[in-house]
Amino acid sequence: xxxxxxxxxxxxxxxxAKLIDERLHAxxxxxxxxxxxxxxxxxxxxxxxxxxxxxxxxxxxxxxxSYYFLSGLFGSGCCMFSKHPIIGVYEHLYTLNGFPHKxxxxxxxxxxxxxxxxxxxxxxxxxxxxxxxxxxxxxVVPKDIYLGHRICQxxxxxQFIESTSSADTTHLTILLGDLNLTTNDLxxxxxxxxxxxxxxxxxxxxxxxxxxTVGNNGFTCDIPGNxxxxxxxxxxxxxxIDYILYRGRNDNVKCLEAYPTLHKxxxxxxxxxxxxxxxxxxLLEINDEIPENKKxxxxxNMEITDEKTRxxxxxxxxxxxxxxxxxxxxxxxxxxxxxxxVFILFSINGNPLSNSYLYxxxxxxxxxxxxIGIAVxxxxxxLGKPVERNALSSIQNAMRIxxxxxxxxx
Amino acid sequence: xxxxxxxxxxxxxxxxSKLISQRIQALIExxxxxxxxxxxxxxxxxxxxxxxxxxxxxxxxxxxxSYYFLSGLIGSGCCMFSKYPIIGVYEHRYTLNGFPHKxxxxxxxxxxxxxxxxxxxxxxxxxxxxxxxxxxxxxVIPKDIYLGHRVCQxxxxxQFIESTSSADTTDLTILLGDLNLTTQDLxxxLIxxxxxxxxxxxxxxxxxxxxxTVGNNGLTCDLLxxxxxxxxxxxxxxxxIDYILFRSRNDNVKCLEAYPTLHKxxxxxxxxxxxxxxxxxxLFEIDEKxxxxxxxxxxxxxxLDEETQNDLRxxxxxxxxxxxxxxxxxxxxxxxxxxxxxxxxxxxxYLFTILIIFKNLFSLIxxxxxxxxxxLGKPVERNALSSIHNAMHLRLRLSQFxx
Numbered sequence: 087x088x089x090x091x092x093x094x095x096x097x098x099x100x101x102x103a104k105l106i107d108e109r110l111h112a113x114x115x116x117x118x119x120x121x122x123x124x125x126x127x128x129x130x131x132x133x134x135x136x137x138x139x140x141x142x143x144x145x146x147x148x149x150x151x152s153y154y155f156l157s158g159l160f161g162s163g164c165c166m167f168s169k170h171p172i173i174g175v176y177e178h179l180y181t182l183n184g185f186p187h188k189x190x191x192x193x194x195x196x197x198x199x200x201x202x203x204x205x206x207x208x209x210x211x212x213x214x215x216x217x218x219x220x221x222x223x224x225x226v227v228p229k230d231i232y233l234g235h236r237i238c239q240x241x242x243x244x245q246f247i248e249s250t251s252s253a254d255t256t257h258l259t260i261l262l263g264d265l266n267l268t269t270n271d272l273x274x275x276x277x278x279x280x281x282x283x284x285x286x287x288x289x290x291x292x293x294x295x296x297x298x299t300v301g302n303n304g305f306t307c308d309i310p311g312n313x314x315x316x317x318x319x320x321x322x323x324x325x326x327i328d329y330i331l332y333r334g335r336n337d338n339v340k341c342l343e344a345y346p347t348l349h350k351x352x353x354x355x356x357x358x359x360x361x362x363x364x365x366x367x368x369l370l371e372i373n374d375e376i377p378e379n380k381k382x383x384x385x386x387n388m389e390i391t392d393e394k395t396r397x398x399x400x401x402x403x404x405x406x407x408x409x410x411x412x413x414x415x416x417x418x419x420x421x422x423x424x425x426x427x428v429f430i431l432f433s434i435n436g437n438p439l440s441n442s443y444l445y446x447x448x449x450x451x452x453x454x455x456x457x458i459g460i461a462v463x464x465x466x467x468x469l470g471k472p473v474e475r476n477a478l479s480s481i482q483n484a485m486r487i488x489x490x491x492x493x494x495x496x
Numbered sequence: 497x498x499x500x501x502x503x504x505x506x507x508x509x510x511x512x513s514k515l516i517s518q519r520i521q522a523l524i525e526x527x528x529x530x531x532x533x534x535x536x537x538x539x540x541x542x543x544x545x546x547x548x549x550x551x552x553x554x555x556x557x558x559x560x561x562s563y564y565f566l567s568g569l570i571g572s573g574c575c576m577f578s579k580y581p582i583i584g585v586y587e588h589r590y591t592l593n594g595f596p597h598k599x600x601x602x603x604x605x606x607x608x609x610x611x612x613x614x615x616x617x618x619x620x621x622x623x624x625x626x627x628x629x630x631x632x633x634x635x636v637i638p639k640d641i642y643l644g645h646r647v648c649q650x651x652x653x654x655q656f657i658e659s660t661s662s663a664d665t666t667d668l669t670i671l672l673g674d675l676n677l678t679t680q681d682l683x684x685x686l687i688x689x690x691x692x693x694x695x696x697x698x699x700x701x702x703x704x705x706x707x708x709t710v711g712n713n714g715l716t717c718d719l720l721x722x723x724x725x726x727x728x729x730x731x732x733x734x735x736x737i738d739y740i741l742f743r744s745r746n747d748n749v750k751c752l753e754a755y756p757t758l759h760k761x762x763x764x765x766x767x768x769x770x771x772x773x774x775x776x777x778x779l780f781e782i783d784e785k786x787x788x789x790x791x792x793x794x795x796x797x798x799x800l801d802e803e804t805q806n807d808l809r810x811x812x813x814x815x816x817x818x819x820x821x822x823x824x825x826x827x828x829x830x831x832x833x834x835x836x837x838x839x840x841x842x843x844x845x846y847l848f849t850i851l852i853i854f855k856n857l858f859s860l861i862x863x864x865x866x867x868x869x870x871x872l873g874k875p876v877e878r879n880a881l882s883s884i885h886n887a888m889h890l891r892l893r894l895s896q897f898x899x
Contacts, residue, residue, distance in 0.1 A: 153890070156883040159875055175890055176659050177883075179591065195872070197879065202659075245586050249612075252662030461864050469605070473569055476607065480566040480587075487563070487585050 087208055087372045090123055091330055093262040094348060094365035095130040095218070095307075097314065098137050098163070104314055108358055110137060112351040114144045116360075117167075124149075124367075126205065127167040128216040128262045133160050133196075142167070151205075155216070158197015164216045164263070166203045173211075174204035178246040181477040182235040184220055186470070187462065193220050193232075200243050202250055210257040210372065215247055217263040219273075225320040234409025236266065237402050238481040240273030244280050245484065258339055258372065259283075261331040264363065268325055272401055279395030280488075283331035286344035286368040296345040297367075306346050306364040314362040330368040338376040344368040399489050406482045413475045420463040420471070427463070431456040497618055497782045500533055501740055503672035504758060504775035505540040505628070505717075507724065508547050508573070514724060518768055520547060522761040524554045526770075527577075534559075534777075536615060537577040538626040538672045543570050543606075552577070561615075565626070568607015574626045574673070576613045583621075584614035588656040591880040592645040594630055596873070597865065603630050603642075610653050612660055620667040620782070625657055627673040629683070635730040644818025646676065647811050648884045650683030654690050655887065661743075668749055668782065669693070671741040674773065678735055682811055689804030690891075693741035696754035696778040706755040707777075716756050716774045724772035740778040748786040754778040808892055815885045819878055826874045829866040836863050 149167040184193035200217040224230040267274040305324030348365035559577040594603035610627035634640040677684040715734035758775035761768040840859040
């Protein structure tokens with residue numbers, strides 16, 4: 087049995103992204119064309135529910151089953167389309183997802199999660215996980231203020247997939263989406279070390295089959311020819327951060343082809359591209375003749391058997407610890423800020439000698455700004471940062487249990 | 497093989513609860529007593545991490561394995577102690593958990609969750625789930641503003657247990673804790689109908705074994721003679737809202753005894769009680785001689801029986817009503833903002849300066865809170881409710897999703 091899978095981050099950020107309507111129309115045209123024959127499609131950054139309904143209604147003759155993972159303020163952006171019935175859904179909202187004051191990044195309000203659709207194909211139960219981790223705006227580790235959050239998201243992803251893909255009823259586990267992690271990143275190595283997925287692009291059998299308009303390097307983001315990408319100093323030739331990973335229960339699944347695709351929209355005079363990311367396409371083959379491997383290893387311990395993954399987990403614990411330390415400093419910074427803002431609030435409030443219009447307006451604006459700043463800082467000190475610290479400590483404790491190291495943070 | 501399980505809501509709310517230190521000390525003395533011989537202990541409302549660390553250090557000789565589920569601002573209050581190794585932990589924080597402006601209730605800040613400890617007992621894996629759902633302050637449905645949230649929590653509990661107790665590696669599933677649901681409540685019926693868990697109190701074999709100081713009615717909360725309970729009109733004789741529920745993979749586990757216990761602290765002249773809740777104790781017997789069942793291949797998801805389908809439809813309607821209520825709250829907040837802005841800019845010449853400052857400060861704080869509700873709090877709540885609604889519908893195989 088063959089399975090064709092597609093994942094694409096469609097960059098559907100209304101008011102910010104360019105040419106969303108044209109790009110969605112191009113995507114829908116591609117999906118309903120008869121040569122294309124996907125079984126499962128996972129999309130990310132479908133922020134607008136109207137966009138989701140548009141896609142769903144236009145492809146429902148071919149993909150009658152779909153689900154959107156609602157979450158947060160305008161998220162989660164993740165949705166699934168399938169030729170075959172979706173018999174169950176579940177999700178896990180990431181506990182840590184950026185900061186609310188970083189409005190220009192907006193991840194905090196996105197309600198990012200890892201969503202699971204159980205799809206029934208020819209009596210096989212396939213767990214398809216769709217996710218979109220916190221974006222990496224800084225690209226180098228010292229400046230990357232979201233590193234701790236992204237590592238925790240990767241760990242929550244691991245816990246979720248581990249807990250929900252039961253060896254007894256799940257024939258095939260597929261993780262697709264925009265992980266915002268390269269293969270060298272600690273988060274990705276942790277995912278591979280614990281869950282032991284096959285990477286479609288690396289493990290594909292026919293390495294010579296690829297999309298000629300794209301090339302064979304596997305990169306999916308920050309591609310030099312893409313008109314929607316803003317160049318940045320650490321650009322290089324692009325990054326591979328979108329994946330299709332899989333694991334078959336019986337070791338009876340092979341990846342025949344896998345490559346990035348959907349770059350330039352064909353026959354388009356204006357040079358339209360589908361998105362600022364490339365899609366990843368994978369063709370899997372499930373061999374039904376291999377007899378079922380009923381021997382489940384008895385779970386004596388949750389010990390990670392290889393040294394490398396233990397080291398990775400210890401590194402992750404250290405990164406999370408550093409993030410926790412940083413929180414205390416941020417809280418003190420906010421307290422300091424409150425004092426300064428209160429001082430500013432009660433100063434320069436009017437001079438009986440020069441009661442001009444501009445001065446009154448300036449005073450009002452200054453006081454409003456101070457009050458907002460004080461309110462936000464107090465929220466951080468009392469609610470935002472302590473909750474964040476508890477969430478980080480919680481993940482750290484879970485990592486330590488896995489390492490069998492009984493030193494927990496409270 | 498026998499397994500002794502205990503669950504207790506210890507009412508550890510510092511600055512509000514009475515006599516916390518004495519009650520925790522009494523609990524520790526009970527737990528390290530050589531006659532009691534629990535294997536697994538689940539506690540709720542251990543809000544202070546110091547209290548947990550104190551409990552852990554005093555019990556660690558007999559219960560060397562423990563875990564606290566950290567969450568939210570002050571929570572989650574749920575922790576586990578075990579004689580046997582905890583080989584894995586996982587949790588699911590409830591998406592909906594009350595409202596932040598209800599400071600007197602405080603649930604919103606608790607980070608309530610359902611926590612899982614995988615415990616390895618003589619080669620068998622026992623999934624022990626500890627949870628504490630949103631409290632019921634109103635007791636009658638029209639007034640219960642948290643009903644929608646509690647039903648969603650029950651549904652998320654169902655999804656979590658379903659997804660994490662896999663038929664192949666989990667020998668025994670135990671759900672314990674303060675569900676804040678009576679057996680008549682819709683949330684509880686859903687939990688039993690979909691997960692097919694057995695109620696240890698109802699399914700116990702030796703129905704005549706119980707704690708003589710407590711009685712045999714199974715009630716665990718709002719007891720008439722508990723000094724820490726504030727009487728209220730709907731109290732009756734009490735409620736049964738703390739449970740130990742179980743299901744075994746091989747149908748090889750029986751509940752021999754189960755009853756509420758730990759009411760009055762023995763030999764205490766001051767009339768100390770352990771908590772405002774009673775503990776539930778259950779004794780299980782695992783029959784290892786029953787051969788392992790061949791697992792049923794899942795060609796379809798389980799079909800729910802008619803009664804559970806009706807319960808699920810009722811839950812969908814309830815959640816839909818909560819969504820509409822959230823929309824009304826938003827409109828109410830918009831109206832309030834306009835009134836408050838008017839208030840802010842009026843009377844500024846007619847009052848004493850101190851009054852003006854207080855009035856304007858109060859107005860600004862309320863405007864900020866209302867804007868938070870309109871812009872963030874209520875939309876997020878509505879999305880979370882819609883998400884659960886969609887999941888319930890999928891289970892009922894309907895295809896009308898709310899966006």
